[in-house]
Amino acid sequence: MTDLLESLVFGLYIFTLAVFVGFQVLERVPKLLHTPLMAATNAISGISLVGSMVAAGSGRGTVATVMGTVAVAAASLNVVGGFVITDRMLRMFKKREGPRK
Amino acid sequence: MTDLLESLVFGLYIFTLAVFVGFQVLERVPKLLHTPLMAATNAISGISLVGSMVAAGSGRGTVATVMGTVAVAAASLNVVGGFVITDRMLRMFKKREGPRK
Amino acid sequence: MNAELVVQLCYLAASILFILGLQGLGSPERARRGVLLAEIGMVLAVAGTLLRHEVITYQWIIAGALIGAAVGTWISLKIPMTMMPERIAFSHAFGGLAVALVGISEYWHLREIGEQMNTLQMTATGLEVLLGAVTFTGSLVAFGKLQGFLSGKPVTFKGQNFFNLVLAVVAVALVLWLVFNPTAFAAFCVLACLALVIGVSLVMPIGGADMPVVICLLNSYAGLAAAATGFSLRNNVLIICGALDGGSGFILGMMMSKAMNRSFSNVLFGAFGSATTTTVAGELPGRAPNQASVEDAVEVLRAARTVIVVPGYGMAVSQAQHAVHELQAALAAGGCTVKYAIHPVAGRMPGHMNVLLAEANVAYDALFDLEQINDEFAAADVALVVGANDVVNPAARTDPASPIFGMPILNADAARSCIVLKRSLNPGFAGIENGLFVSPNTMLVLGDAKKTITAFTQAIKSG
């Protein structure tokens, strides 16, 4: 198999399997937690940080580096912000009656 | 990445994701269908046919070919037999009362 | 080779942790631990990337990360829960931006060093930039509309659908062109700019209230863009996260459109927004609504043994969730059972009401889904409708001509009496009249929900 073909094929396998996993996992999230779910996937989508870091940190000349740095900032905004707000929301969900104000 | 490393890594990804998919799918099979499930996975495990066919059909000399042929026979026994018996069992599961003898 | 293996194992572990994290969101008890797992996954992914041999300078990474983390934390700690839809639109914009920039910078870099992308890379990068840029401007417009910077009204002109179609075809043609001519820099630039335009022109025609569905759609696009990045950089964790993200947008969008009784394919292919534009005033029995004072309503509440609260978008508007919880406490002190009935599309975002009530310390085991509680209305003394409208409109059951006909609704009209809190006689999101408001056993208490409920609580406590 050529290199190119192999990475296409493997990528397709991984994508397909991940779609299956994703659907099955997400279907089981109760309606109660749909808003935290949106925030959490938002944070996870900040994984593009991984690509941004390579763009910003590989010494690729000014233009590429600047774009990479902006991308790092945008992605880490999502990662950190997303996790913080997810956790902030989830902390509010309580089973027993909390103390009243 | 070296070629070797790449196929190891991709293989691990695919295996891991498939384990997730498998668990999630299999957990949802009702107890009612556990015997057909055993028969069906038996049939699917006959996929080693794919490896056996290469062993039997690549003109690799007598010993390898004989082993390959036996493997093809064993695997296709599982594939065909497994699907036949799964279907035979599933045909018996009926929702409404069937005609009485 | 060993460092490379470590990097790859970090990515693999991160992928597993993300999946386990989302699995944790399957129940409120395990949710926080799940998020912790996902956080560890992200740390591993970042650590792995720092180990990569391509990464040679750290100052820009650190600078960008610090700025992003600081802004992100600040926003997330300050933002009120009622502004969650805005926040999500906003961060989709940044997600799209990051992905698009990664693609552009990759292309730029190869161009500078005189290399050219192979077919797979170019296809993936083209799609990545296209989807990323569409998500970027589309989400910005959605954010502006939700926030009020932009008019929430649908901005339309004649031939708009055709115009959008042409833009989309041109964009796809450009991607194809680039696949066969990866060095066509001009085409690449045009593609990027065109994608920005598409994002705007896709979302402008859609009314502010339809934004949640659009946001889910953009979420799916962002996920696909990230997956495309994974293909072009041969990075599996990106492919996996992209698939998870895209799937979540798709599932939530599907759930919403099902609960709103629209076909999801309509939503996917841009036919949404129609409900807002075609305001069909359902015919109502010629009765006048039965307006009531706070005192009348309090009397009914005092006598009630079981109350089911039906919160809706109006509760979010008036920020009445804390007041509602206090009323619940006051009623419970008098021996009354209080439950909450949460319609899947009450509010403007999936799970909107749950989060607001959780914020106000309402225990989540007092919240019930439509299927769980709908049969209990018949036995309830009072259904207290706090700023909900469409989700309790009986026309969905009875009037085949109604645009919401067939949508599952909460049977608030089945309760012995129904107290409805709203500010006016205006219709809700779907723009249609609501027969519940003129039914004989409904008491309509006009006024801001928070004020009205606070008045209820005081009267009940003092009486």
Add this chain to the structure above:
Amino acid sequence: MNAELVVQLCYLAASILFILGLQGLGSPERARRGVLLAEIGMVLAVAGTLLRHEVITYQWIIAGALIGAAVGTWISLKIPMTMMPERIAFSHAFGGLAVALVGISEYWHLREIGEQMNTLQMTATGLEVLLGAVTFTGSLVAFGKLQGFLSGKPVTFKGQNFFNLVLAVVAVALVLWLVFNPTAFAAFCVLACLALVIGVSLVMPIGGADMPVVICLLNSYAGLAAAATGFSLRNNVLIICGALDGGSGFILGMMMSKAMNRSFSNVLFGAFGSATTTTVAGELPGRAPNQASVEDAVEVLRAARTVIVVPGYGMAVSQAQHAVHELQAALAAGGCTVKYAIHPVAGRMPGHMNVLLAEANVAYDALFDLEQINDEFAAADVALVVGANDVVNPAARTDPASPIFGMPILNADAARSCIVLKRSLNPGFAGIENGLFVSPNTMLVLGDAKKTITAFTQAIKSG
């Protein structure tokens, strides 16, 4: 390159179809369509393989496939449903054989052409041959024990556990040795033979009745072996199917051991079989069992409005399922409601009772799981226990000293009266006494279940 792409896309499609097929087994309505999808997947996988450029001669493939398919079809059409455990053990043996032979032939071929395996291939091939050969002989022994060729009794000797441990350590050491010396042909041969021995010595010490758990374990091994083949041949569909297969064995084994109240880690690490060897006779109240004639039992059945049938292994032994269905029909004709209570480990295989009753045309919506029906016994007039024993033993609830204490059981003792059909006063699988048989409202009708039930039906019809 294009043919190669087609092959790979066939494999990808096959993997998707296998997953969708197993998803179909999630409900009886969709199950047959699911199996059809999996069949299409298998056809695609085979077709794809035929397109591979390595495959140059077809006669051996066709010969092997024809023989396998003919034998497989013949067995599967002829075998009675009561022999399913045997059939499954038998086909695991062939699965293990195929995988092991693929590995050996690959190794042999490379040796002949003077090449050597790389680290990854050698590791994978070593594990593949090891697990495949263990599964082969292990399953053959399991088959022999179930079938009665071999003594069903545990065959043990002193120091056996230590002996097995030594064998396993040596095998793993051989694999490691091969990884560093892939050309060590002698080591490879020793590994293969040793694996065959391990399979035998792993299963011989285990009693025939414990075979189902062993079979699940061997199923997992077979799956792992297939996945290892996938790694060594770089074939993703093998990896995916291996994971699915291994997972299914694991899940079923876990479910069984949970329902049998043993820790799964014990089962995994060979501590099973103990229940059969340590026969603890639980202390019973000194009452004599209340033996009854067919006539007495028929009288009780005639008066009953609701009957819950509890089938067990004895129903399989006496092939009484058709007779049971006829009794159900006769009772139903008299206006009596008949339900079936299926314990998760009734019989000798997961889902054993369901398949037998389905074979006898009992509608599956008359079959209820333990959790669904256990509360209904208290309101039932008769619990009719057809060859079940351990799964209705109240000691599991009441006697902390009993080996089955804590195992969830069917509350047959809660019914107004309980009719138990068995041939003798012998204990069941777990080898312990059953207090239900001596309880005052139990009627024990001794004799072969099929004969007794046929007599019931005749009496009820004629009366």
